[in-house]
Each structure stands twice: as C-alpha cells, then as structure tokens.
Amino acid sequence: MNSPFKLAHFTLVSALLLASWGTLATAAQPAKGKPATEAKTETAAAPAAQPQAAIAGSEANPFNRLMRVAPKRHLPPDKDGIHDPANDGTQMLQTPLESFGGLPKSQGDFGNGVDWVKALDGGKINPRWDRNDPKAKPVLMDLNIVREVKGSMPGVGFPHKQHTQWLDCSNCHPAIFLPQKGANQISMAAIMLGQKCGVCHGTVAFPVAECRRCHDKAKPVAAKTEAK
Amino acid sequence: MPSLIRRTLIGRMLFVGTLVLATAFVDTRPAMAEYGDVIMNNNSDAAGMRPAVFPHWFHRVRYSCKVCHADLGFKFKAGGNNIDMLKIMDGQYCGACHNGTIAWSVENCNLCHSGKPGTPTQVHESKSHELLNPAKPPVGKK
Structure with a gap:
C-alpha cells in the first residue's frame, strides 16, 4: 500500500478518536492506543478486534476488579441516578456543570471537582453569612493548629481561618472538637466513618482522598533526607 | 463480506472506525449524584x-x-x-x-x-x- 493511503487511514482513525475523546470511558481506555498501531500495520486491524470485544463483553473478569470504577461526574439531575427523570421538577433544577463552569477546579477532581476555598477567596462565589442580610460578614479567626501524626505522614496544619469563613465556632466546638490542646483523639479511621474532621470532609467538604491538603506539614527528618 | 473488509481500503477504514466508535460509547461507570447530595x-x-x-x-x-x-x-x-x-x-x-x-x-x-x-x-x-x-x-x- 502506498503512503498517501496509509496517511488517510491514520488521519481518519485519529479524527474519530478525537471526536469521541469527550465520551471515552475508563473501560474504553485500553483501546485508545490500539488504533494508532493498527494504522501502521495493515493486518493488525482484524486481530485487534478480538480482545476488545472480549473485554467489553466480560462481566466476570473486568480490569482492576477490586478497584472502584470512577463514576461519571457532575451529571445533570435527570441522569445522576438519584433524581427521578419522570418528575417534572427534575428538569427545572440547575445542573452542576452550569454552576461549576466559572469556579476554580480542585487538584484531583475529587468531590465536586471545585476548590471551594479558592472560589470564595477569589470572589467567584459570595455566599451569604446571614440569610436575611447580604452584607453580613463572617468573624474570622486566624489561628493555625499543627498536629503531629504517626509514621511518615506529614503533620496536619489546621487553619481556623478557612474554616471560620464558612462556619460558626459552635458548629465544631465543643460537640465535635473540645477547644483544648491535646484533648481530641483523631484518627483516619474515625474520619472515614464520619466522625471528627469526617463530619464534613468526606461528605461535603473536600474528601479524604486529597491527603496532602490536610497533611501538608513536612516532618523535619523527612526534610533533612530530602536535602541530602 | 470479510474479504471485502480485508481487501478494500474503504472497508478496512470503516471497520476500524466502527470499532473505535463502538469502544468509545461503551461506558460502564456507574452514574453518581453530585458529591454531598x-x-x-x-x-x-x-x-x-x-x-x-x-x-x-x-x-x-x-x-x-x-x-x-x-x-x-x-x-x-x-x-x-x-x-x-x-x-x-x-x-x-x-x-x-x-x-x-x-x-x-x-x-x-x-x-x-x-x-x-x-x-x-x-x-x-x-x-x-x-x-x-x-x-x-x-x-x-x-
């Protein structure tokens, strides 16, 4: 086969790939690399079809069986799995992406995929502090609490400032955290079960998957070895 | 028909294209509500x-x-x-x-x-x- 035809072949496949880029699923990802090689070798097209079909059709042997498949994100209410599409009100609700379009993205696209603190600091959103008074301002408290943690994990720097932008003291103290140094036993297990920080983080505030947003205080020992 | 796909360039292009499109639209991820709903x-x-x-x-x-x-x-x-x-x-x-x-x-x-x-x-x-x-x-x- 002469090269202009090969080129045309390759271009078509690439165009198709690009066109379908937005809807590509994780399940389909292994297929991404294949068409490129198919375009190079003439006989590869038919054999490559076999494993693809097998993977797509297999329920028993999916790739990464024990890892949760990433869900489709930020779907409009009628497609999000919890709203009833048959309900007329569902169609009137705002869609998440409509709202998140202008907001800063969080690093890992966890949770809402929005960095809410940045959105607030950058003035992208202006949530009311009082439901009746649009001008009421929060009382900020700028006090960082550093918590040393076990093992090699960096310590946790807790900024009161970012929390008092959203919350009242009474939301956390004294029911969730005693306002006293050393009085609060916190563990990741408790957090993941919805206690302590986990009352909000992992439910509404950025999820625990974003480890380094809390564990951001590098340990002195770790810093030394890095320097060497 | 298989010989047509194999022999002609157009046939092969369409075959590969269909495959690519088919894999692109197979989406097995579960639908999930927005975080915090x-x-x-x-x-x-x-x-x-x-x-x-x-x-x-x-x-x-x-x-x-x-x-x-x-x-x-x-x-x-x-x-x-x-x-x-x-x-x-x-x-x-x-x-x-x-x-x-x-x-x-x-x-x-x-x-x-x-x-x-x-x-x-x-x-x-x-x-x-x-x-x-x-x-x-x-x-x-x-």
Missing part, C-alpha cells in the same frame, strides 16, 4: 411522595455552612433532623428560606421531592456511607 426519605415513601433531594453544592454557592448548620439548627447528619412539612411551613429548617421570600415556597413540591422513589436517606458519595454500606451497589448503576 442528600436524599431525605424519613417519611416520603410512606407518604407516597418522592424523597427530597438536597443539593449541597447549590446551596453552598449561595450560603455559608453556618446559615443552615448554626442559625437554622440543621445537625450534621442526613435524616437526623426529623424534618416534616409542618415544620417547614412553620418556618423551621428549609422553611426559613423556602417561604416565597428568600427562595421559592413549599408549593413547588416537585423541585425538592424529586428523588427516585425508594432511595434511602443518605449523603451521596460520602466516605462513611461507602464504608458502612459496602454490599449495596451505587444507586443508578447500569
């Missing part, structure tokens, strides 16, 4: 209403957490507030804003009561829910 179904199913869905993301754009969780007394617990329509009409909980003055009023039943019937009370995509209910497949999984 709360389903409230304490009384709805029994009353023949769809469960109420509370989108946290929509409200946090407009109000600080403090407004609801300190001023209005919402506990940090899905289904833990014993909200019913009487309290809402009385101006408590949702009714503090959903009164036709700050936000649309309670006549718009289907805007809140928009969940799939039978969905249990929970915070969607929450870590604790995922850990404490491992056997249940995500709602809306296809």
Whole structure:
C-alpha cells in the first residue's frame, strides 16, 4: 500500500478518536492506543478486534476488579441516578456543570471537582453569612493548629481561618472538637466513618482522598533526607 | 463480506472506525449524584411522595455552612433532623428560606421531592456511607 493511503487511514482513525475523546470511558481506555498501531500495520486491524470485544463483553473478569470504577461526574439531575427523570421538577433544577463552569477546579477532581476555598477567596462565589442580610460578614479567626501524626505522614496544619469563613465556632466546638490542646483523639479511621474532621470532609467538604491538603506539614527528618 | 473488509481500503477504514466508535460509547461507570447530595426519605415513601433531594453544592454557592448548620439548627447528619412539612411551613429548617421570600415556597413540591422513589436517606458519595454500606451497589448503576 502506498503512503498517501496509509496517511488517510491514520488521519481518519485519529479524527474519530478525537471526536469521541469527550465520551471515552475508563473501560474504553485500553483501546485508545490500539488504533494508532493498527494504522501502521495493515493486518493488525482484524486481530485487534478480538480482545476488545472480549473485554467489553466480560462481566466476570473486568480490569482492576477490586478497584472502584470512577463514576461519571457532575451529571445533570435527570441522569445522576438519584433524581427521578419522570418528575417534572427534575428538569427545572440547575445542573452542576452550569454552576461549576466559572469556579476554580480542585487538584484531583475529587468531590465536586471545585476548590471551594479558592472560589470564595477569589470572589467567584459570595455566599451569604446571614440569610436575611447580604452584607453580613463572617468573624474570622486566624489561628493555625499543627498536629503531629504517626509514621511518615506529614503533620496536619489546621487553619481556623478557612474554616471560620464558612462556619460558626459552635458548629465544631465543643460537640465535635473540645477547644483544648491535646484533648481530641483523631484518627483516619474515625474520619472515614464520619466522625471528627469526617463530619464534613468526606461528605461535603473536600474528601479524604486529597491527603496532602490536610497533611501538608513536612516532618523535619523527612526534610533533612530530602536535602541530602 | 470479510474479504471485502480485508481487501478494500474503504472497508478496512470503516471497520476500524466502527470499532473505535463502538469502544468509545461503551461506558460502564456507574452514574453518581453530585458529591454531598442528600436524599431525605424519613417519611416520603410512606407518604407516597418522592424523597427530597438536597443539593449541597447549590446551596453552598449561595450560603455559608453556618446559615443552615448554626442559625437554622440543621445537625450534621442526613435524616437526623426529623424534618416534616409542618415544620417547614412553620418556618423551621428549609422553611426559613423556602417561604416565597428568600427562595421559592413549599408549593413547588416537585423541585425538592424529586428523588427516585425508594432511595434511602443518605449523603451521596460520602466516605462513611461507602464504608458502612459496602454490599449495596451505587444507586443508578447500569
């Protein structure tokens, strides 16, 4: 086969790939690399079809069986799995992406995929502090609490400032955290079960998957070895 | 037909193209509600209403957490507030804003009561829910 035809072949496949880029699923990802090689070798097209079909059709042997498949994100209410599409009100609700379009993205696209603190600091959103008074301002408290943690994990720097932008003291103290140094036993297990920080983080505030947003205080020992 | 696909360039191009398109549209990921969406179904199913869905993301754009969780007394617990329509009409909980003055009023039943019937009370995509209910497949999984 002469090269202009090969080129045309390759271009078509690439165009198709690009066109379908937005809807590509994780399940389909292994297929991404294949068409490129198919375009190079003439006989590869038919054999490559076999494993693809097998993977797509297999329920028993999916790739990464024990890892949760990433869900489709930020779907409009009628497609999000919890709203009833048959309900007329569902169609009137705002869609998440409509709202998140202008907001800063969080690093890992966890949770809402929005960095809410940045959105607030950058003035992208202006949530009311009082439901009746649009001008009421929060009382900020700028006090960082550093918590040393076990093992090699960096310590946790807790900024009161970012929390008092959203919350009242009474939301956390004294029911969730005693306002006293050393009085609060916190563990990741408790957090993941919805206690302590986990009352909000992992439910509404950025999820625990974003480890380094809390564990951001590098340990002195770790810093030394890095320097060497 | 297979010989046509194999022999002609157009046939081969169409075959590969169809394959690529087919794999692109096979999407096995479960549909998930937005992070923090709360389903409230304490009384709805029994009353023949769809469960109420509370989108946290929509409200946090407009109000600080403090407004609801300190001023209005919402506990940090899905289904833990014993909200019913009487309290809402009385101006408590949702009714503090959903009164036709700050936000649309309670006549718009289907805007809140928009969940799939039978969905249990929970915070969607929450870590604790995922850990404490491992056997249940995500709602809306296809």
